[in-house]
Amino acid sequence: MMPLMGQVNFSYTGQLAAAAGVAEVVLDFSDDAVPLRRVLDELASRHGSKWGELIFDDAGQVRSTLLVIFDGAQVSGDKEDLTLDGVKSVMLMTPIAGG
């Protein structure tokens, strides 16, 4: 789905998509520099506790194993401090193994 101006496409993979029951949501923002953390809190409220447990650890911090992808590139640094400035797509990936 192509986001319109002000919209950000959030997609989930693996266990996150299974927990949310959807693989993608599109959110509208009027502010460019929305903190990712605030959006994750809102999405956790929307998708339920199981989804939230995959995103946040017991201390309430974004899990170190969560991969955050902005516009096709992994974002490094403290995930608590990220903002969506100019970002059109956010992909949230939890680790998978398989075998």
Add this chain to the structure above:
Amino acid sequence: MPLTDLDRSLYEWQLDVPGFGESGQEKLRSSTALISRAGGLGGPLAFSLAAAGIGKLVIAHAGDLRLDDLNRQILMRHDDVGKPRAESLAATLRAFNPQVEVEVIPENITEANAAELVAKADIVFGAAPLFEERFLMNRECVRQGKPLIDCAMFSLEGQILPIVPGQTPCLACLYPEIPEHWKRRFPVIGAVSALAANIGAMEGIKLLAGFGEVSLNRMIYFDTATMRFQQIQVQRNPDCAVCQHVSL
């Protein structure tokens, strides 16, 4: 070692692949690959490497085939149920391509055997269901400077991450700790695991034979629910506990 007439006949169709040729075939034939676990990923991986003419396969897997493995372990048969999985896989591989040497290690990757098993190989394919095993292989591959192709699947999705120590992120760069919520039992359809396995096999073949463009610093992700395929740019973690001191 130059190719024999049998090699030229057996691999005739792939010798014409641009960039591969006799040189690529020779490199492949002189290479050894370690595959951790003979499952829905490891089986098709081994099969494609054998078909391509790799010199030797080392298959590490403990445990017997169960009936509920058969939706994805496509190199095994109903009458293999209850028998050692790695031996069943090896028998199929040997019958399929007798040119390929197959060594069975009836063990999973552990702290005790990881270094020795990785040392046997020129390249390692990670196809284990548990992150504890994947992390051990990752650590040993980084320590020994061996490439690792990490293959993973979940439901209708797959991920393939080619790791070249010092050049790309390692598994611990992306996941600095064991994921708390990953479970040994997960949903999957066999065609998805075979697809992930074959993409991983192709990345390994290109690395070993030295042709094409390997997806370095890019994780290959696909979702067969929508048939979306993409490469995700990934980066090394300068504070990675495993590879921060490794450089080319």
